[in-house]
Amino acid sequence: MFRVTIRGAFEELGKDEREALRTAVGSFQVGFTEAGTFTCDQSLSAFTFRCQVPAEEPDDGEHEATERAIAVLTAHGHPHRILRVGVTDMPDIKIRRKGKRG
Template identity: 70%
Template sequence: MFRVTIRGTFAGLSDADRAALRTAADSFGAAFTEAGTFTCDSSLSAFTFRCQVPADLEDGDQEATQRAIAALDAHGYPYRILRVAVTDMRDIKIRRKGRRR
């Protein structure tokens, strides 16, 4: 599983887009989902988009980034990307506390 975080700015939101984002702002969570979730500032200028992409991809980070951008495009808001961060969850090691005897 890849987790992709896209930080960006909204570009030229219409009044209808702003109203829709303000209405939905309470329902947006900071979770990683396949459809992607937004968090944004109160002025609706900057946002963070979190998306989860299946890890069976041969191309790795590039393919995960493309799929996350496609999920961002599906929301239909005009944007400009500032930064993209991709984490391959298969590379994450979990340290477990040892059992005490």
């Protein structure tokens, strides 16, 4: 399982697209989902898109996860340009547990 964060900028949004995004901004959930979630400023210039991407093959890596996340972002239909992409392979995360103190 991968978590992909895409930072980008909206481009050439029409009036109707702007209104739809402004209405939805307050209802966006912040988190990683397979459908992806947006957070953006009120000016609708910059955005952060978070997407959770399952590995389809055992040897899938960051490249495949990035491609799938970009496809999910594109399916939302908002014209955009990608500024930066970050990928986290969830099994690689190590959780440090505090030891019991005596």
